[in-house]
Amino acid sequence: MKKVGFYPGCSLKGSASEYNASVLALAKAFDLELTEISDWNCCGATAAHSMNKELALSLSARILALAEKDGMKEIVVPCAACYNRLSVVQHQLNNDAALKERISDMIKMPISGNLQILNVMQMIDKFVVERLEEKVTSAFTKKVACYYGCLLVRPHDILKFDRVEDPQSMDILMKKAGAETIDWAYKTECCGAGFSVSRTDIVAKLSGNIVKDAADRGAEAIIVACPMCQSNLDMRRPQINEYLKAKINIPVLYITQAIGLAVGLSAEEVGLKKHFVPAEFA
Amino acid sequence: MEKHQDAIQELQQHTGVNVNRCYQCGKCTAGCQLADEMDFSPSLLMHMLQTRDEELFQQLLHSKSIWLCVTCENCVSRCPMQINIPEIMDYLRELSAKEHKVNIESRNIVAFHRAFLDSIKFTGRLFEIGLIAGYKARTFRLTQDVELAPKMYSRGKLPLMPEMIKDKKGVANLFSRTLAK
Ligand code: SF4
Ligand code: SF4
Numbered sequence A: 001m002k003k004v005g006f007y008p009g010c011s012l013k014g015s016a017s018e019y020n021a022s023v024l025a026l027a028k029a030f031d032l033e034l035t036e037i038s039d040w041n042c043c044g045a046t047a048a049h050s051m052n053k054e055l056a057l058s059l060s061a062r063i064l065a066l067a068e069k070d071g072m073k074e075i076v077v078p079c080a081a082c083y084n085r086l087s088v089v090q091h092q093l094n095n096d097a098a099l100k101e102r103i104s105d106m107i108k109m110p111i112s113g114n115l116q117i118l119n120v121m122q123m124i125d126k127f128v129v130e131r132l133e134e135k136v137t138s139a140f141t142k143k144v145a146c147y148y149g150c151l152l153v154r155p156h157d158i159l160k161f162d163r164v165e166d167p168q169s170m171d172i173l174m175k176k177a178g179a180e181t182i183d184w185a186y187k188t189e190c191c192g193a194g195f196s197v198s199r200t201d202i203v204a205k206l207s208g209n210i211v212k213d214a215a216d217r218g219a220e221a222i223i224v225a226c227p228m229c230q231s232n233l234d235m236r237r238p239q240i241n242e243y244l245k246a247k248i249n250i251p252v253l254y255i256t257q258a259i260g261l262a263v264g265l266s267a268e269e270v271g272l273k274k275h276f277v278p279a280e281f282a
Numbered sequence B: 001m002e003k004h005q006d007a008i009q010e011l012q013q014h015t016g017v018n019v020n021r022c023y024q025c026g027k028c029t030a031g032c033q034l035a036d037e038m039d040f041s042p043s044l045l046m047h048m049l050q051t052r053d054e055e056l057f058q059q060l061l062h063s064k065s066i067w068l069c070v071t072c073e074n075c076v077s078r079c080p081m082q083i084n085i086p087e088i089m090d091y092l093r094e095l096s097a098k099e100h101k102v103n104i105e106s107r108n109i110v111a112f113h114r115a116f117l118d119s120i121k122f123t124g125r126l127f128e129i130g131l132i133a134g135y136k137a138r139t140f141r142l143t144q145d146v147e148l149a150p151k152m153y154s155r156g157k158l159p160l161m162p163e164m165i166k167d168k169k170g171v172a173n174l175f176s177r178t179l180a181k
Helices: A017-029 A047-050 A051-069 A079-093 A099-107 A119-125 A127-133 A169-176 A201-216 A226-236 A237-244 A255-262 B008-013 B027-031 B040-050 B054-061 B074-078 B083-096 B106-121 B128-139 B146-152 B169-179
Strands: A002-006 A033-034 A072-075 A116-118 A143-146 A221-224 A250-254
Touching: A002 A237, A017 A033, A017 A119, A017 A250, A017 A255, A047 A051, A047 B083, A047 B106, A051 A079, A051 A099, A051 A237, A051 B083, A051 B169, A079 A099, A079 A116, A079 A226, A079 B169, A099 B169, A116 A119, A119 A127, A119 A169, A119 A255, A127 A169, A143 A169, A169 A255, A201 A221, A201 A226, A201 A237, A221 A226, A221 A255, A226 A250, A237 A250, A250 A255, B008 B027, B008 B054, B027 B040, B027 B074, B040 B054, B040 B083, B054 B083, B074 B083, B106 B128
Parallel strands: A002 A033, A002 A072, A072 A116, A143 A221, A221 A250
Antiparallel strands: none
């Protein structure tokens, strides 16, 4: 068993519990043990940086410092929004010594800023992909739309992960799991992000356009790597369908669920029964 | 209420963005999915800042635009001058809230942010039921999404108790040293 640090983030402990289950199950199937950062806190998400920059920096910095204190060299961060926040904050601190000192004083912990922060695709690339094809027992032979959303690939100069307008990493992995990936227009368009509750109308419209394009091009599933994207596209489907004046029932799966199924994990193990739009693939 | 001597200079200092570098090509607005809903599009916002007009600056602090920006970073990634509009949005939002200039129509967005932060302040992590309760208490939208909660609960997506962290005081301190200032 190889051990790596893990920052689940709040939604994996709640509304995205199936993401948590499938990340852990997939990791385990490939002999990887994910260890949670001790006493981690919420990264503050959009709320924190919208209301107070220093607070946003401190919340993320506390997480980074705790991981370092635990002796972790790399951490896996499955939520795209958390991944973006932690990476951006580490970058900002590393590029401004005075700021780093101030924030370090605020959280009362040193920050070296040397952590490797891995999103879910990077985790799969690093620990899974080598043995992926040989372990595929029930190939995920569906036509899928790989939806990256905004925060996984942007801002490119900081994240340095994949192409900004037409990323490929998820497509490549899904093909290895047996899927056919479609060419479509909404790979990195915004789903409405944190407006699910405060501006549901905007989420219905933006997510509606995403779901519609995937449907128009014949996708049988939308694959995501972010709890916010998943809940907007899945849980808000009634509002989306109302906006589209159509009944689109394409399910929305986390990449770890789709790949998990391909390597023989059960629907239960990857939490497939927890979706609002039924996903029946097993 | 604070008086801005040169508000734009202050903005530039805090964000590191030089507003004069924008040459109004409009790519940010073309790529912004929220631009339709905004009162001032991202490129117009840049233009307003360039004028250094106090009146226009105040209009931005009162605008819907700053609260509608979801920080998707599309604008900055497409901008030929790599102008960090989301960073400017953050700065304007913080100032707008601090000076009680939040646009009336955007108050529920701000209420959501505040409810979100409250939840972290008290437990260290986001507690979704607490978040929704806090949001409803602030906006009186008591019946919104009532059918959603039981569906989430039955799927094990809505824990009834918050997961508390050990160092609650440490996290609460971060709030009192930043947000409360
Ligand atoms: S894309 Fe950049 S240069 Fe063009 S209008 Fe927007 S901010 Fe200005
Ligand atoms: S970051 Fe804000 S302004 Fe820029 S494209 Fe996204 S929503 Fe529009």
